[in-house]
Amino acid sequence: MTKKRNRKQLILETLMEAPELSVGELSRRFGVSEVTIRSDLKSLETEGLVLRQHGGGLPTLHANVAERQRTHTDEKLRIARAAAEMISDCDDVMITAGTTTSLIPRFLLGRQGVNIVTNSTLLLPHVRNNPGVTVTLAGGEFRPAIEALTGPATIRELGQFHVAKAFLGSDGISSEKGTTADSAEIADVCRLMSEQARQTIVLADSSKLGRAGFAHIMPTARIDILITDSGAPAAEVAKLRKKGVDVRLV
Numbered sequence: 001m002t003k004k005r006n007r008k009q010l011i012l013e014t015l016m017e018a019p020e021l022s023v024g025e026l027s028r029r030f031g032v033s034e035v036t037i038r039s040d041l042k043s044l045e046t047e048g049l050v051l052r053q054h055g056g057g058l059p060t061l062h063a064n065v066a067e068r069q070r071t072h073t074d075e076k077l078r079i080a081r082a083a084a085e086m087i088s089d090c091d092d093v094m095i096t097a098g099t100t101t102s103l104i105p106r107f108l109l110g111r112q113g114v115n116i117v118t119n120s121t122l123l124l125p126h127v128r129n130n131p132g133v134t135v136t137l138a139g140g141e142f143r144p145a146i147e148a149l150t151g152p153a154t155i156r157e158l159g160q161f162h163v164a165k166a167f168l169g170s171d172g173i174s175s176e177k178g179t180t181a182d183s184a185e186i187a188d189v190c191r192l193m194s195e196q197a198r199q200t201i202v203l204a205d206s207s208k209l210g211r212a213g214f215a216h217i218m219p220t221a222r223i224d225i226l227i228t229d230s231g232a233p234a235a236e237v238a239k240l241r242k243k244g245v246d247v248r249l250v
Contacts, residue, residue: 007032008040012049015057022055049125075205075229076100078250081107082227083167083203089113089132091164092194094119097148097186098169100203102126108133117161119154119189122147136161143185150185158192166197170204172212175239178220179204180213187215199224206231209240220245 007030014029015021027034041057044050050057080103087093087104090113093204095101097120105126108114112132116123119138127133140154168190170179179202181187194200200222206229220243228237228250237247 005012008044011037011040012044015050020056024055026056043087052202075231076103078229079203079205079227080104082248082250083201084108085115086165086201086225089110091115092117092161094118094158094161094163094166094197095123096166096168096190096193097122097146098203100205101167101169102147104167105130105133113164117158119149119158119162120147121149146186148186148189150183150189152191155192158189158196159193161196163197165199165201166193168193168200168202168217170202170208170217172208172211173202173204173223173226173240174210174212175220175236175243177212177216178225179217180211181217182213184215187217190217194222201225203227206233209233210236 002067011026011030014026020090023034023037026037030037041050041052044057046053050234062163076099079100084104084107087108089111092115095104095118096114097118099122102120102122103126105116105123109130112131115136116127116133117136117138119140120141124135124172127135138149138154138157140149141151168179171182172180179190181190202225204226209228209232220240223245225246225248226240227250240247
């Protein structure tokens with residue numbers, strides 16, 4: 001299974017660099033049959049990572065997003081699963097764009113009546129086959145490099161909703177600086193989602209702790225819960241808890 005997963009990842013990376021490669025060329029490059037390559041492409045299509053086309057496949061993700069998805073994969077999955085466990089039947093939630101936050105719906109199978117308001121297009125493959133989840137996608141300008149909708153239209157539409165919980169991503173988080181994003185537009189979206197929710201939950205793998213990104217989102221006092229992985233630096237976790245943040249290690 002691991003060998004197959006590694007091959008699929010390599011196929012995806014290869015197609016990002018050379019999307020014109022055919023099934024036959026991929027077969028020769030990876031030393032497996034064309035039947036195996038077609039099976040891998042079908043699996044990647046099911047995951048929303050490849051769009052099948054005659055004789056090959058076209059990656060659906062921007063290279064920047066794909067690269068971020070490959071880092072801290074296990075940690076992101078554990079964090080997303082823990083976040084999903086906080087969502088109950090009939091909950092109304094907001095989820096910001098991000099490689100960790102977009103994984104939350106993957107773990108919502110079996111839930112009923114969940115309403116998600118989001119600016120993320122990256123999470124869509126995880127909700128297509130889940131009848132218990134309804135998604136409201138906020139309009140705006142599509143930014144392929146982050147698989148997100150941003151801008152004035154996004155802000156205007158998000159302001160129409162009020163939810164129980166907002167699940168926010170972060171490019172950096174510290175006890176002194178609070179949370180930050182890699183762009184002012186994303187920071188604006190995160191800040192508004194927090195304002196429209198009764199509870200603010202930040203998802204960040206341990207590499208983000210103690211780090212300050214480009215654009216300020218909110219101070220530590222605005223964060224109710226931080227879900228991070230067990231590799232988080234103990235000193236920073238202690239500082240955040242001292243500031244009143246409920247830090248949950250997974």
